[in-house]
Amino acid sequence: MKLTFLGTSAGKPTKERNVSALALEFDQQRGWYLFDCGEGTQRQITCSRLSLEKLDAIFITHLHGDHYYGLPGLLASKTLDSSVTPLSIFAPKGLRKFLESALNISEEHLGYNLTIIEYMPQEEFVFDKFTIKVLPLVHSKESAAFYIQENDISNRLDEEKLRHAGFEPSPLYGEIKRGKSLLIDGKKVDAKEFMLDVVPGRSIIIAGDNSRPDVLGSYLEDLDLLVHECTYTQDVYDKLERKLLHTTARDLGIAVKNGGVKNLIANHINPRYNKDNTLGTQLLYDEIRSAFDGGLFIADDFDSYYLNRDGSVSVVS
Template sequence: MQLTFLGTSAGKPTKERNVSALALQFDQDNKWYLFDCGEATQHQIIRSRLSIGKLDTIFITHLHGDHYYGLPGLLSSKKLDKAFRSLNIYGPKGIKKFLECVLDISEEHLGYILKVTEFEAEETFVFDKFSLKVLPLVHSIESFAFYIKENDICNKLNEKKLRAIGLEPSSLYAELKRGRSITFKGEKLEPKVFMLDPVVGRSLIIAGDNSRPDVLGRYMEDLDLLVHECTYTQETYDNLPVKVLHTTAKDLGIEVQAKRVKNLIANHINPRYNKNSTIGVEMIYNEIKRSYEGKLFIANDFDVYRLGRDSVIEKLY
């Protein structure tokens, strides 16, 4: 499972970071999924190793501009690239009206099927390789997280055991994988006898803007990976003249440690934390680390991470 961060800034783009967008790819798959689509996401895709032609589905966490203003340009460029594969968009109530308005006023004829689904909290959707549940968050408008559970692999044969009785790889293997009994050397073989234990699918949450990570509750317990906003350090937040509903590094660190989250990638970084400032992203990292003992990364644009089946995450580049 691979994650490519296309935008990691909060609210507005900076010289270092674009606004929110994250790509998710599954092993041995010919398509990929996009979570949020801030302004200029299509430019970020061009600069990555991803192909718009293989984009299958877009999920929008909430309707603040830095999370979905990039949709019109991306949809139009997909047509110009002659990438006519159908596209699915899932988002909160209002996303359909937004897209219908943009496409109508611009007289844009996409030339491919665009299916838009407006979801509600607690809905579950099933895809080829995973299921996705929509979880409510706490923000200034409706905002959501996506709990993603990869399908368990239940059809792995114990080839060593089969070879031990003289059955080499053949079409009979396929029959066992389909759950059908076979006859070999006059003996009936039952599939369950020659199946390995299921390989449990990985679990992750990709969250939109949220001021209270604790609302994710039991879904965070022993989670393989949490991707969550971390807009401010606690000191910065406490000194804001006007409080906004975002997570602080202190709160995030305490909560993920309490729920035993195995890996955390923090993103949606406020522009004040940058390379030319006296306060850098290391302040966010250090504040989370005061409470959290798991593996932690602060995402930058174009960072690529791989989450292994052993729940170990590594930064590829």
């Protein structure tokens, strides 16, 4: 499973970061999935190896502009690219009205089938390679996390063992996968004897804005990867005159440690943490690291990561 960050800034774009957008790709699958679509996401896609033609679905965590204002432009660009592949959008209630208004006013006629599903908390959706569950978060506007559980791989043949038993590749292999028993030297042998062990599916949570990472509770237990906002260090947050419902690096580190998360990628970085400021992202990293000793990354725009089968995370160069 590969994640590519197309926007990692909180609230507004900066010279270094665009606003929220994240691409997810599954192994050996043509299409890909977009999580959030802040303003300018369509341009970020053109600067990546991704293609709108292969985009299968978009998931919006909540209806704050930096997470969905990029949708009208992206939908129009897909039409201009002469793409006719269908597209689905999963979002909170209100997204349909927003898009219908924008498309009607601009007299935009999409050349493909667009399906909008306005989800409810705890709702589940089933896809070919995974299931996704909507988890409620704590924010100033209704916000969600998406718990993604990849399907187990359970139909792999032990071809080496089959050849050793005298069975070369043939239509028989398909029958074995379907559970047909074999007759070897006059003995009936269960087809299961020639199947490899099940490969467990990987698990990810991609969270929207959230002031309480611990609200994810049991879903954090043994989770392979959490992608979560990390808008402030604790010291900066404590000094804010107006407290916004966002996560601090300290609280995030404590939550993932207590929850048993294997890997964390922090994003949604406040613009004050930039390369031209003494408040760099290393401060965020260090504050999380003071509590959490698992795999830890602070995402920049266009960073790509691969979640391996063993639960580790690798940086994709």
